[in-house]
Amino acid sequence: MVTMTKTFVAAPLLFIAYGIIRWIDGADGDHGPGLAWTIGHLLFLTGFTLYAVALFVLRGLLARARGVSLVALVAGLIGVAAFLRVIVIDLIVGFRADDHAAMSVIGDEYDRWPGDLGLYDTLYTVGPLLFLAGLLTLAILLTREHQLPVWSPVLLLLGFITITINLDLMPLGGVFLLVALLPLDLADRKIRTGSKAAV
DSSP states (O other): OHHHHHHHHHHHHHHHHHHHHHHHHGGGSOOOSSHHHHHHHHHHHHHHHHHHHHHHHHHHHOSSOHHHHHHHHHHHHHHHHHHHHHHHHHHHHHHHOSSHHHHHHHHHTTTTOSSOOSOHHHHHHHHHHHHHHHHHHHHHHHHHTTSSOTHHHHHHHHHHHHHHHOGGGHHHHHHHHHHHHHHHHHHHHHHHHHHHHHO
């Protein structure tokens, strides 16, 4: 349960931090390469890794619909993997490039990394949708079991729409994602506080 608390809160907070650093990085009109680019993407990478953990935790909270939740989990994890690949490539490009102009040239070298598996173009488009579909499905199932309020899935969707519109809106999108799953964290804290009081 402590893991749940950390992932549901830390993951969107890392998204918010990445968004703020992205603002700083783009102050000169360009994003990357440099320290801000690297730090921001490391935060983004960690955030998505925590969301992979969160997907497992969310499914573990469900008492019913195990089959549907398993499909949602797998879809979400594929989506996370797609995001992680792109972020790792961005980090590699940032390390190799001497200036922003060189980033596009170097980035083209990694279009088929790692290995030409013939699925990267599809993953680039479908990956984010799979992550959203997986996370949103689990949230809806938890809403049906009255573990989340009805507005939680709405906020999740709103968060991703906000981020998709413009990455500069990442801090706002991160706030939506944080508030969406915060009721689970608050319920967990309440249970743990009650247990300590009983002792």
